[in-house]
Amino acid sequence: MSYEDSSKINILEVARDLGFNPIPLTRTIYMDKNHDSLRFWADKNSFCWYSRKFENHAKGSSFDLVQFVKNVDFIEAKKYLIDKGFYIPERNGYSKNNYVNYKNKLVKNQRSFIEVEEKTKEKLHVPPFNKDLSKMINYFKDERKIEPATVWDLIKNKKVIFFDKLENICFLAKDKTGEWKNITKRRIDTKEFYATKGGDKNYPFVIDTKAKDLLVCEGEIDAISCYEMFRNKFNYISIPATTDKGLIHYIEENNIRNTNIFLLMDNDEHGIDANKVITKNLENMNRNLKVQDMTKILLDTVKDPNELLIKKKQNINKTIIKNKEKILER
Template identity: 25%
Template structure:
């Protein structure tokens, strides 16, 4: 059993949040050291920022290369490396520490054994789904099925992905439906996300993906571009938490280069309807973390949302440039829907 400290915080009122988001963003950017220049009829551009624009009328910012936008609170969170509570407190000119009310002890429950679903008599439907619908290389699917990392659930025909510990005991299990436009997704009871789904490699190079299908798609693309997919390690985290990565590195001290091949959530939004590219935010955060630990790090960002969408597009005859055009058009439509100033939009050099 492990013990953690759980803290509760003062709730900000709507009026306080509005005041925090009313702080002049242009002045705020200058306080953070940005040198601003005219960037359009109603926008200021931050020099050497990788595409940061600040809109005067709406008091909001947009960072082109990171696909992120928001108001003053989001700006402080991004450029001040602050939590939401810290950002609001800073903008109100108050101390964040004063919001801690109480500490209570929380006892973390240990998981039991993961409960794997029953296997089907054959895996034909899952084999068809992964190859014909998801575009994954048949050799990759066969290898992983032989390694008992993929199988077909008996009752519903779901695709089952399994992660093991170093002794070969199943610890992680996620299920994905093979029917419908919005397929079923669920982790098995007692599934532990600190154990990755693994495509074992032979070298010192590790690709980190979010889902098993992403990892298999990335391996398939490597083979299509004349690389041996078996040379490099690939894991999926099942989320945007790096617990499984830490565990896998402890098993493989020979790995010295990590490439974060996470989702490109360029149209994703947070609870406040602000754009938030969760996958790429995590990739940049982990690059900092693992670089400080001595690893060579890099980011491999998909052209579209994830590497399976890239794979299906390329199998459909599209080039990487075509995929970029699709993404840019989707972004443009989203901006138009959000009524982004057209003159300022031209400055983003789509």
């Protein structure tokens, strides 16, 4: 059997997929929430279940973890990791996970014949698509009050979200030609966020409706919530409260000028401070951008745009119930 490199397989993601819930003890060491003798090392991508360490495959790599939990052999464990998108099959005895290191070694050996060493840029890793979208649709509908029609529009027409096999909602960021540049992921069970390997953080999540004005908020789900409420009145973009470099890159790449930009960052200390910084930075771009802070106006009693949407839906339901009660009283 040729060499199998497990050091690049994210064991925390594998563990979550197998039903475990790793919680951090230190920066690199994790303990399972329900099994205090089960430890994971994020820096080495390894694990040990101390109370069961004398059993076969109760410690080691992601291959061992799958074999132990699923009670399967190595071939079946490898197939599981490949199907789930954790591991990429070998190429000439080297997996793609360590293929870059392999190429670098070849380059060093041939340095006398090569004047400049070419650095291989990691490509965007696209996780395997999940064909069953019911959990994602229900999550948006039940927890976020976003209608299935809106979600399907973003999947089929806008092509900016999909659901992967690990049950993450994947948010796509594209350049102006439509090429995929970045993917951020959100688990629907733990609400954790992940950045996909090989992504370019200069490209933010955008819902393009061909509108002239731009509405900016923090989270991707906030942008989707705004799209649900305001539809084609704006183009929607989500950026972290900590930086507006994605927004600035988007404006420069698309040569945006003479445009109204409405800021709807979260109604908390970080969001309010971000509004001030973003306003100043956009005004310094000299593109005649009219910036308006809408956070205090629209989010007066709620934290973010999704809470605003939920509150609107609740008020509508209350009105419907009251109207039905009046009809019954007649």
